[in-house]
C-alpha cells in the first residue's frame with residue numbers, strides 16, 4: 001500500500017522538494033530574500049549538484065550549461081537577481097534547453113527585504129518563456145515538478161514565480177518519490193546552441209512557434225481551472241492573490257484560478273468572461289493578467305479598484321468589493337506613541353566600529369560615502385549616519401567613481417561587504433584603477449554573506465555543503481586589479497581602522513582598506529566575554545550610546561547599562577569610553 | 591475544531607519566535623487540521639520587529655491574519671505586543687511577556703518607551719495574561735526556554751489535548767533541548 005506522506009513545508013522547501021522529485025540534477029543560485037532557502041534545501045539532497053555562485057548571472061549560466069549537458073537544472077534568485085541574470089536568460093530562450101530548466105524568481109511585494117518592488121512576471125513575457133505562479137506550498141511543489149516536463153516539451157526555460165508570502169508561508173504538502181532521470185544525450189549542435197546573428201534570426205522564429213504550442217498547452221494545464229460556483233462575483237486571479245480572494249469572498253464567487261499565466265489560456269479566459277456579466281481581476285502587483293486580457297479586447301475590472309503596489313490583503317478586497325467598513329483601530333495606544341523598531345546591526349557586529357570611524361572622518365573631511373547592499377547598509381541609520389547612497393549590489397564602487405570624476409576635490413569613500421564585492425564590486429574597482437578615479441574602497445570582510453542568513457561565498461573557504469575549498473584572497477585580488485595601496489585592519493581595533501582609513505584617503509590614488517572580523521553570529525563562543533559598566537567610573541556621558549549598540553541603553557534612572565544577555569564582548573564601547581568605566585568580564589575571548 | 595483559530599506571535603528579531611510556530615504547526619498536523627503559517631526572514635531578523643502568523647482550521651486560504659482577526663497574540667516583548675494590538679479580536683487574548691527591549695530610537699533618546707502598558711491593557715475588552723517569562727526561564731536555567739513557556743500558556747486556550755502538545759514537542763524540539771523544553775511546557779501549562 002502507498003502511504004501518503006504529508007509535511008508542513010514553506011513554499012521554498014516545497015520548491016526544493018518538487019525539483020528533487022522531478023529529477024533535478026544541478027542547481028546554482030546566489031542568495032537573496034525571499035529565495036535563499038530554496039537552494040539551502042536542495043543542498044540536502046545528495047543526488048543533486050549544488051553551488052552558491054558569486055552572482056545570479058553566473059548561477060544562471062552554470063544551470064544553462066548543465067541543461068545543455070542534458071541535466072534537469074534549476075537556478076533561483078530574488079526578483080532583482082533576475083536583472084543581473086537577464087542577459088543569459090534572454091538568449092537562452094532562443095536556444096531552448098536540452099535537460100529541463102527552471103528559473104525561480106522570488107519577488108518581494110511590499111519590500112520586506114528589498115530595495116524595490118518589481119513584478120517579474122513581465123520578465124517571462126519579455127523573455128518569451130513559460131510562467132507559472134503557485135499560490136501555496138502544494139502548488140509550489142507540483143508546479144516546479146511539472147515545470148521540468150514543460151520545459152523539455154516546449155524546449156524553453158520555465159519561470160516559477162513566487163512572492164514572499166508564498167516562499168515564507170507554510171502549508172501541508174503531499175510528498176512523492178523522486179523520478180530518477182538520466183542525462184539526455186548531448187550532441188554538438190551549433191545550429192541550436194550558438195546564437196550568432198544568422199542563427200539568432202532563425203531561432204527567433206522558432207521561439208514564436210514554441211510559444212504558440214505552449215499557449216495551447218496553457219488551455220489544458222491542470223493548474224488553470226474554475227473553482228467554486230458562487231453567483232455574486234466572477235474573479236480571475238493568480239498567485240497569492242487567489243488566497244486573499246477566497247478568504248474575502250468565499251463561496252460568494254466563481255474563480256478562474258490561473259496557475260500558468262504566460263502564455264495565457266486565451267480560450268479559457270475568453271469563455272469565462274463571456275459567461276459572466278462583470279469580471280474582476282484580483283492580482284497582487286502590476287496589472288499583468290489584466291493587460292493581457294484587455295489586449296484580447298475583453299472587458300475586466302482590475303487596477304482601477306485595486307492598488308498596484310504593496311501587498312494585497314483580504315481586508316482590502318472586502319472593503320472594495322463588499323463595501324465593508326474599514327476596521328477600527330484600538331484606542332489604548334496611539335501609533336505615534338509606539339516607537340518603531342528598525343533593524344539594527346547586532347551587538348558585536350564588526351561593521352559598527354568601522355562605520356563609527358567613517359562617520360567621524362566624513363564629518364572631518366566632508367567626504368562622500370557611498371553604500372551598498374548587505375547588513376552594513378544599516379550604517380545609514382542613526383546614530384551611525386555614515387552612508388549616503390544605496391542603489392544595488394556593487395553600485396557603491398562604480399557610483400563612487402562617478403562622484404569622484406565630477407567632484408575631484410571631494411574625498412569619496414565606497415563601502416562594500418565581501419560577498420557583494422565578489423558579486424559585482426570588483427568590476428567597478430577595475431574601472432576605478434583603469435580610469436584613475438582616486439576613490440577609497442573599504443571592504444568590510446566578515447567572512448560570510450551575512451544579510452541573507454550566512455551563506456558561504458568564494459572568499460570564505462567553504463562550499464554550500466560546508467566542504468573546505470580554495471578561497472579568493474581579497475588582498476591579492478585587489479592588487480591584481482592594479483590597486484597600489486592596500487591596507488588591512490582588524491574591525492574591532494578602533495585605532496587600527498582609523499589609522500588605515502586616514503592613511504588611505506590621504507593618498508591621491510585608488511586605495512583599498514580591508515577590515516577583517518568574522519560575523520559575530522557565525523559561531524557562538526563557548527566562553528562568553530561581556531562588557532560591563534563600572535558605575536563608579538561612569539560619568540553618564542553617553543558616548544557609548546552613540547555606537548548604536550542594542551545592548552547598551554540608558555535606564556530609567558539615567559544611568560547606563562549593558563544588557564549581559566545581548567552583549568558579545570566586542571569591546572568597542574571600552575575603546576570609546578573616556579573614563580575607563582567599561583570593563584570585560586567572563587573568560588577569555590580566544 | 592469547527593472555527594478557524596488565528597494566532598499571532600510577535601517579538602524582536604532573534605528572540606526565538608519561530609520554534610513556537612513550528613510546534614503549533616505540528617499540533618495541527620497531528621490533529622488532521624489544515625494549517626498555514628507565515629513568517630518573516632531577512633532584514634527584520636536583525637533586531638527588528640518580527641511577526642509570525644499561524645492559522646489552524648478545517649480549510650485555510652490566506653496565510654495572513656489581518657486586523658481584528660487574531661484569537662490570541664503571543665507577545666515576546668511588551669512594545670511589540672501593543673504594536674500589533676489592532677490585530678486582536680475584541681474578545682481575544684493577549685499573552686504578554688513582561689520584558690522590555692529598547693528599540694534604537696529609544697536607545698538614542700529620539701523616542702520614549704511607552705509607559706504603563708499593563709495598566710492600560712487592563713482597561714481593554716481583551717483578556718490580558720501577563721507572564722514573567724524571562725524570570726521563569728531563568729529559573730529553569732535556560733533563557734531560551736521562554737518561547738515554550740509562552741506557548742504553553744497559549745496552549746491552555748486552544749482546543750487540543752495536552753498529549754498532542756507533548757507529542758508535538760517531541761517531534762519538533764531537537765533532542766538535546768527536549769528535556770528543558772518539556773519542563774518549560776509543564777511550567778507554562780500550570781501557570
Ligand SMILES: Cc1ncc(C[n+]2csc(CCOP(=O)(O)OP(=O)(O)O)c2C)c(N)n1
Nearest residue numbers: 032373374375376417418419420449450451
Ligand atoms: C542582485 C541582488 N542579489 C541578491 C541580493 C540580496 N542580498 C542583499 S545583501 C546580500 C549580501 C550581503 O553580503 P555581504 O556583502 O558579505 O555583506 P554582509 O551582509 O555580510 O555584511 C545579498 C545576497 C540583492 N539585494 N541583490
